[in-house]
Amino acid sequence: MKNITVIGSGTMGNGIAHTFAQHGFNVSLVDISTEALDKALQTITRNLDRQVSKGILTGEQKHATLGRIRTFTETGPGVSDAQLVVEAATENTNLKLDIFAQLDKLAPSDAILASNTSSISITKIAARTGRPEKVIGMHFMNPVPVMKLVEVIRGYATTDETTARVMELAAALGKSPVEVNDYPGFVANRILMPMINEAIYSLHEGVAGVEEIDTVMRLGMAHPMGPLQLADFIGLDVCLAILRVLQEGFGNPKYAPCPLLVNMVEAGKQGAKTGEGFYTYT
Numbered sequence: 001m002k003n004i005t006v007i008g009s010g011t012m013g014n015g016i017a018h019t020f021a022q023h024g025f026n027v028s029l030v031d032i033s034t035e036a037l038d039k040a041l042q043t044i045t046r047n048l049d050r051q052v053s054k055g056i057l058t059g060e061q062k063h064a065t066l067g068r069i070r071t072f073t074e075t076g077p078g079v080s081d082a083q084l085v086v087e088a089a090t091e092n093t094n095l096k097l098d099i100f101a102q103l104d105k106l107a108p109s110d111a112i113l114a115s116n117t118s119s120i121s122i123t124k125i126a127a128r129t130g131r132p133e134k135v136i137g138m139h140f141m142n143p144v145p146v147m148k149l150v151e152v153i154r155g156y157a158t159t160d161e162t163t164a165r166v167m168e169l170a171a172a173l174g175k176s177p178v179e180v181n182d183y184p185g186f187v188a189n190r191i192l193m194p195m196i197n198e199a200i201y202s203l204h205e206g207v208a209g210v211e212e213i214d215t216v217m218r219l220g221m222a223h224p225m226g227p228l229q230l231a232d233f234i235g236l237d238v239c240l241a242i243l244r245v246l247q248e249g250f251g252n253p254k255y256a257p258c259p260l261l262v263n264m265v266e267a268g269k270q271g272a273k274t275g276e277g278f279y280t281y282t
């Protein structure tokens, strides 16, 4: 595989485009506005500069990486030569279902269609296409150029061949892919989100303050970020959406989002991206 299309140029989409291009793939990055695409290219350039300053890449490799990324505001031309499409749009079920129905019409019939969804059912997404055997989850972690894991999610109809090709591709990016089955939250978020929710409950119930809770987990459990800082980093709206998928998918009250999380999201406090969550950002 050589030609990869990434749908959506937000935090995850630009990180995925960056990583594929860095490893020699031709990347078509698709978003609805040129403003979003310009912003994504600026972010990729900034993150490549970090890698150059750390000696991970040379200046030449940085330019070659940028040279492998083309941008498109229309899906049709963006996917015309794709061998793999990775969708990284907003975490909204109906939006993703519509995108996959469209991709199925526009992408070459032998292309694999992957979703970077963090919790939406791959089986449900695949059912919107005429090629469910070629639909799979390819769940990258933020920041994509740094984090080693790719959670590879097999939907009900995903074949061994599709899975093997995506596992190989993730390994070619220097990542460690892990194969999991399609149940709510897969593995990463089924374990991560209840921990974050419990940290929010600990704050809500006055067990300890924000910094104290994060310090316990950073210094006591060697997590690089405490759960509240991580929630801000992921986005509180995203955490809430994933908890709702778990709650609905398992029908179990243990996944009910903490009321404090619900209130913060309703108040527009979505974490680092809005300048305020459990911490404030300038």
Ligand code: CAA
Pocket (backbone or CB within 6 Å): 047, 048, 050, 051, 054, 118, 140, 141, 142, 143, 144, 145, 146, 147, 188, 189, 224, 225, 230, 234
């Ligand atoms: N692109 C390229 N390099 C980057 C980068 C980016 N976007 N962001 C950070 N880096 C690099 C830095 O250059 C630095 O490199 P060295 O190790 O070679 O020095 C390294 O990453 C560390 O960066 P910083 O020194 O700036 O900051 P840090 O040491 O605090 O690490 C972090 C930052 C990597 C984000 C670290 O705090 C961390 O691992 N946090 C936890 C991240 C995590 O859990 N991610 C998963 C979230 S869940 C998810 O994504 C999926 C979901 O479904 C919700």
